[in-house]
Amino acid sequence: MPALTRQDCLALDAADPLAGLRDRFDLPEGVIYLDGNSLGALPKGVAERVEQVVRAEWGRDLIRSWNTADWYGAPGRVGAKLAPLLGARPHEVTITDTISVNLYKLLVAAVRMRPGRTRILCEAGNFPSDNHIVDSVARQFGLEVVAVPAGEIAAAVDGTVAVATLSHVNYRSALMQDMGAVTEAIHRAGALAVWDLAHSSGAVRLDLDGTGADFAVGCGYKYLNGGPGAPSHIFVAERHQAAFDQPLTGWFAHAAPFRFDPGFARAEGIRAALCSTPQVLSLIALEAALDAFAGVDMGALEAKGRALGDLLIRFHDERLTRFGTAVASPRDAARRGSHVSIALDGGFPVMARLIERGIIGDFRAPDILRFGFAPPYLRFADIYDAAEALEAILAAGDWRDAPVATGAVT
Amino acid sequence: MPALTRQDCLALDAADPLAGLRDRFDLPEGVIYLDGNSLGALPKGVAERVEQVVRAEWGRDLIRSWNTADWYGAPGRVGAKLAPLLGARPHEVTITDTISVNLYKLLVAAVRMRPGRTRILCEAGNFPSDNHIVDSVARQFGLEVVAVPAGEIAAAVDGTVAVATLSHVNYRSALMQDMGAVTEAIHRAGALAVWDLAHSSGAVRLDLDGTGADFAVGCGYKYLNGGPGAPSHIFVAERHQAAFDQPLTGWFAHAAPFRFDPGFARAEGIRAALCSTPQVLSLIALEAALDAFAGVDMGALEAKGRALGDLLIRFHDERLTRFGTAVASPRDAARRGSHVSIALDGGFPVMARLIERGIIGDFRAPDILRFGFAPPYLRFADIYDAAEALEAILAAGDWRDAPVATGAVT
Numbered sequence: 001m002p003a004l005t006r007q008d009c010l011a012l013d014a015a016d017p018l019a020g021l022r023d024r025f026d027l028p029e030g031v032i033y034l035d036g037n038s039l040g041a042l043p044k045g046v047a048e049r050v051e052q053v054v055r056a057e058w059g060r061d062l063i064r065s066w067n068t069a070d071w072y073g074a075p076g077r078v079g080a081k082l083a084p085l086l087g088a089r090p091h092e093v094t095i096t097d098t099i100s101v102n103l104y105k106l107l108v109a110a111v112r113m114r115p116g117r118t119r120i121l122c123e124a125g126n127f128p129s130d131n132h133i134v135d136s137v138a139r140q141f142g143l144e145v146v147a148v149p150a151g152e153i154a155a156a157v158d159g160t161v162a163v164a165t166l167s168h169v170n171y172r173s174a175l176m177q178d179m180g181a182v183t184e185a186i187h188r189a190g191a192l193a194v195w196d197l198a199h200s201s202g203a204v205r206l207d208l209d210g211t212g213a214d215f216a217v218g219c220g221y222k223y224l225n226g227g228p229g230a231p232s233h234i235f236v237a238e239r240h241q242a243a244f245d246q247p248l249t250g251w252f253a254h255a256a257p258f259r260f261d262p263g264f265a266r267a268e269g270i271r272a273a274l275c276s277t278p279q280v281l282s283l284i285a286l287e288a289a290l291d292a293f294a295g296v297d298m299g300a301l302e303a304k305g306r307a308l309g310d311l312l313i314r315f316h317d318e319r320l321t322r323f324g325t326a327v328a329s330p331r332d333a334a335r336r337g338s339h340v341s342i343a344l345d346g347g348f349p350v351m352a353r354l355i356e357r358g359i360i361g362d363f364r365a366p367d368i369l370r371f372g373f374a375p376p377y378l379r380f381a382d383i384y385d386a387a388e389a390l391e392a393i394l395a396a397g398d399w400r401d402a403p404v405a406t407g408a409v410t
Numbered sequence: 411m412p413a414l415t416r417q418d419c420l421a422l423d424a425a426d427p428l429a430g431l432r433d434r435f436d437l438p439e440g441v442i443y444l445d446g447n448s449l450g451a452l453p454k455g456v457a458e459r460v461e462q463v464v465r466a467e468w469g470r471d472l473i474r475s476w477n478t479a480d481w482y483g484a485p486g487r488v489g490a491k492l493a494p495l496l497g498a499r500p501h502e503v504t505i506t507d508t509i510s511v512n513l514y515k516l517l518v519a520a521v522r523m524r525p526g527r528t529r530i531l532c533e534a535g536n537f538p539s540d541n542h543i544v545d546s547v548a549r550q551f552g553l554e555v556v557a558v559p560a561g562e563i564a565a566a567v568d569g570t571v572a573v574a575t576l577s578h579v580n581y582r583s584a585l586m587q588d589m590g591a592v593t594e595a596i597h598r599a600g601a602l603a604v605w606d607l608a609h610s611s612g613a614v615r616l617d618l619d620g621t622g623a624d625f626a627v628g629c630g631y632k633y634l635n636g637g638p639g640a641p642s643h644i645f646v647a648e649r650h651q652a653a654f655d656q657p658l659t660g661w662f663a664h665a666a667p668f669r670f671d672p673g674f675a676r677a678e679g680i681r682a683a684l685c686s687t688p689q690v691l692s693l694i695a696l697e698a699a700l701d702a703f704a705g706v707d708m709g710a711l712e713a714k715g716r717a718l719g720d721l722l723i724r725f726h727d728e729r730l731t732r733f734g735t736a737v738a739s740p741r742d743a744a745r746r747g748s749h750v751s752i753a754l755d756g757g758f759p760v761m762a763r764l765i766e767r768g769i770i771g772d773f774r775a776p777d778i779l780r781f782g783f784a785p786p787y788l789r790f791a792d793i794y795d796a797a798e799a800l801e802a803i804l805a806a807g808d809w810r811d812a813p814v815a816t817g818a819v820t
Contacts, residue, residue, distance in 0.1 A: 028470045035473045042469035050464055050691065051457060058638055059452035060438045063445045063770060071638055098686035100660030101511060124672070129661035129686060132674040136659045140550060147672075221687070228468055228481055228690035249546045250510030251539035259775060262534070262557075264542040276508035276539060277631070279692035280638035281460065360473060365669060 003318050004384070009311065012380035018304050021376040024292040025225075032382045034361040036374030037199055037339045040225030040289075049288035053281060071280050075252070076270065078287045079233060085290075085298060086197070086218070087207035088235055094270045095231050095283060096252075099198060099217045100129050102234040105246035105273060106215040107137040107163060110192040112245050114162035117191070118143055121157055123150045123166035125173075130196055134165060150177050154185035161191040168206075169199035169337030172364055174309075174329040176204070176337050180211035187212065198222060201233065203305055203338035203375065205298040208235055215240070223338065223374055224293075226286030234273045241269055250276035292376060301375045305338035308373035308383050312340050315387040323394040328368060339372040349399045350390070359386045413728050414794070419721065422790035428714050431786040434702040435635075442792045444771040446784030447609055447749045450635030450699075459698035463691060481690050485662070486680065488697040489643060495703060496607070496628070497617035498645050504680045505641050505693060506662075509608060509627045510539050512644040515656035515683060516625040517547040517573060520602040522655050524572035528553055531567055531601070533560045533576035535583075540606055544575060560587050564595035571601040578616075579609035579747030582774055584719075584739040586614070586747050590621035597622065608632060611643065613715055613748035613785065615708040618645055625650070633748065633784055634703075636696030644683045651679055660686035702786060711785045715748035718783035718793050722750050725797040733804040738778060749782040759809045760800070769796045 013019055026042045027033065033041055057065040066072050080090030096102065107120065122134045124147040131147065138145045148156045150166045157164050164186045169176045179195065186193040195216040200206055202223030208216055214237050220230030236244050245266070251257040252274035255265040266272050313327055320342075328341040344350060344367060351363040361371045371386070393399055423429055436452045437443065443451055467475040476482045490500030506512065517530065532544045534557040541557065548555045558566045560576045567574050574596045579586045589605065596603040605626040610616055612633030618626055624647050630640030646654050655676070661667040662684035665675040676682050723737055730752075738751040754760060754777060761773040771781045781796070803809055 026465075026469050028472070031472070033472060039468070039473045039476075041472065042464065047461060047464045047469070051461055054452065054457045054460055054637070054695070055436075058449070059436050059457070062438070062441070062443060062451065063449045063772065064765070065638065066449075097507070097511065098660065100686040101507065101658060104658055127661075128664070128670050128672055128674075129667075131672060132659040132661065132664070135674060136657045140657060227464070228475065229687045229693070231689060247546045247550060248511060248514055249542040250508065251537075251542065254538070254542070257539075260538050262538055262541060264538075264545060276510040277639045279641060279689040281691040281695055282689035283639070285464070285691055355474070362473065 004311070004314055006381060006384050009380040009384040012307070016304065016380070018300060018375060019379070021292070021296065022379070025377045027377060031358045031360060032386045033377070034359065034371040034373065034386060036225070036377070037203070037222050037372030038362055039221055039228055040223055040374060041377055043225050043289045043292040045291060046227065046285050046288045050281060050285050053284050074280065074283050074287065075274055075278050078283060078290070079270065081287065081290050082224070082233055085202060085206065085293060086216070086235060087209055089209060089238065091269055092238055093233055093235050094273055095220065095233050095286065096274045096278060097232055099196065099219055099232045100133050101248070102217040102232050102273070103130055103133045103165070103194065103196070104137060105248055106194045106217065106234070107134065107165065109244050109246045110163035110194060110215065111137065111141050111143065113192060113240070113243060117160055117162035119146050119160045119162065121146050121148065121153060121161045121164035121191070123153065124148055125150070125170065126167050127171045127196070127198065130165065130167070150175065154182050157186050157189040157191050159189055161189060163192045163194055165194040165196065167196040167198065169204065171199055172328070172341055172368055172370070174199070174337040174339045174341060176335050179207070179213060183212045199337050199339070202293065204302040209237070213237060220286045224286065225289045227282060227289065229282065230286045231279065231283055236270055236273055241272065244272050246273065248275040250274070252276050296376070304375040305373050306333035306336065308375065308378055308380065309333060309336060309338065309340045311380055311383045312371060312387055315384065316342060319391050320394065338375065339370055342369045342371070343367050344369055346400065350393055353393045353399055354386070354389060357389050359389050414721070414724055416791060416794050419790035419794040422717070426714065426790070428710060428785060429789070431702070431706065432789070435787045437787060441768045441770060442796050443787070444769065444781040444783065444796060446635070446787070447613070447632050447782030448772055449631055449638055450633055450784060451787055453635050453699045453702040455701060456637065456695050456698045460691060460695050463694045481688070484690065484693050484697065485684055485688050488693060488700070489680065491697065491700050492634070492643055495612060495616065495708060496626070496645060497619055499619060499648065501679055502648055503643055503645050504683055505630065505643050505696065506684045506688060507642055509606065509629055509642045510543050511658065512627040512642050512683070513540055513543045513575070513604065513606070514547060515658055516604045516627065516644070517544065517575065519654050519656045520573035520604060520625060521547065521551050521553065523602060523650070523653060527570055527572035527601070529556050529570045529572065531556050531558065531563060531571045531574035533563065534558055535560070535580065536577050537581045537606070537608065540575065540577070560585065564592050567596050567599040567601050569599055571599060573602045573604055575604040575606065577606040577608065579614065581609055582738070582751055582778055582780070584609070584747040584749045584751060586745050589617070589623060593622045609747050609749070612703065614712040619647070623647060630696045634696065635699045637692060637699065639692060640696045641689065641693055646680055646683055651682065654682050656683065658685040660684070662686050706786070714785040715783050716743035716746065718785065718788055718790065719743060719746060719748065719750045721790055721793045722781060722797055725794065726752060729801055730804065748785065749780055752779045752781070753777050754779055756810065760803055763803045763809055764796070764799060767799055769799050
């Protein structure tokens, strides 16, 4: 196979059926943005919609907007809008709080559904915040935590396990789990599955209902482009909603919040997964951002993300290995989410220099250069240009010596 | 005393040293807004600041804004900006999550600091969401809940009580507790005090440090005018921070979140009260909104709120009692927060008609017409005009018969 050229990439862009989606985003000039897996780009229309919420709904209509603009229904409404991207039904998803808070709710609810079981199984190497929450829940219920790599969850689950939790796509490696097979194994042991979709929602095709998932959490500010710190989504399969018993029993989870009854009566359906008053500006920004997915086939989107990743890996193999780098993500695109990690000892200054050039990825200590490929707004030529810049920085060689700002590259 | 006239109110406005604060808000024409205790009005400058966050910080600078715009430091920075309004030190306050979530954190942390004690004392008649959270924490730790009216907390606390929680200002009656005396009684019994400041922060003078408060939560979207669902604030007294052990151990509460260690190491100081990524749009809106309090003496603000409330009560006593209404708030302004509740059997349609006329208060089932007096933007003449409108509706008498929309008046 002849070496990859920029011309090849331009041809791929010309043939890309999703190329037009880029016009749905306001992207800054001179930037190749490979960090949409950390903070997604700004979709067009969001700024205008947020301004309307601030000036008209808040400023002019004031408290009435809870009814007239249906802020009250917004968590469920936005959840229903998101549900098709997750392969879920509208009444199985709502938008609230953060991933960590929602994971806490789900784990406590799951543990309560499996009384007598003594262990929580979790993914070693999962995003640490998830496992901190696992540890906290286990401590509260006197349970043992067992951490194994994601690929070993199916084999490790047994009748002592109440709940197993793992990421669908790992935040470092991008290794993607087979949700159906793993969930089935968890269910065979009588346990419950809680999936973290942080690096999946909006990037890859999901089928929560088809795979039999019990519970899931996901992120609004990565591939869904909902804005900085956008609220999380939470999925509770319909069959579990009647017994769903989470501990953050705030008034938005109450069957009749405006009756102001002293006792708690759990709301029916997905509302039971809420806790309290939503942060409306951030929530409505996410709602508007989801317009960028209107009419998009998630299978096609996933395929494009994989193709973008394959391109970087091919470039890497052809031109970068001489610098001591290694691909730290699955080479099999079918087992990979929408980012590619390249390992490089002491590579932090390399990422800092890429960012100085307007090529924005991120770094995950100790040695991971992470490049995210948000399929709606990235072009194949962008990947080529980014990889060439990476090659130039590595070839210059002085990145090992020269000091760079050592602040966090989030 | 001669009956109150509108001219008297205009004279009060002319002499009001805080009258100029009204110019710091964008208020809609034709509205008298007496619901700032539910959703505060829009301060000038907030819409522009939010637009800057969306278009420039998110849209243009993207992920870099976590550092360059210091989104990462925003919870603590905004907490420090708020702290003087609470009588707290800057490092004792941060902004995160919702009141209910924060109350859960504080109650669990407090229970862990008092092992062996078997009861949680709470305020009967407190905002229900608070007591639902109390019940949830008690259930998890196998504790007994004892609910007594706020005024009986001091007498009811004993050596079996781990923690007592109550509102400083009750959401219905506006009855204000003596924070110093109640906290002292709680401490005498060896228990801890968790105060809910939902109807206090931004309306009345607070002295968390001076009164010896242990923990507190408060609301960003009422008298602080932070926007719909603005994030909550949480106070942990400096002396408790080293032992503060809350269960929502997300990565923002980690000592080194970007080291991605598998184990949880609690951050020092108030950061341990965070959980995960903040909803930046809502958080920065609150930060900008706090500019409306720049240079404001909270004692003077509290005094104005009381005077506004006294005015409504005087009007009520002079002209409304014939309609069967009753003041359901303390007549002693020193024991009252910044709203006045008027009880009226079946009064919901009365509030609906007031709202139709652009006089916006709210209704709390079954019988409370609630009028909030946000001191920065309300005029004495506004209260007079609202009360006259109320009188006209009551005098017309047909509100009992005519149907009105029965949707929630939040």
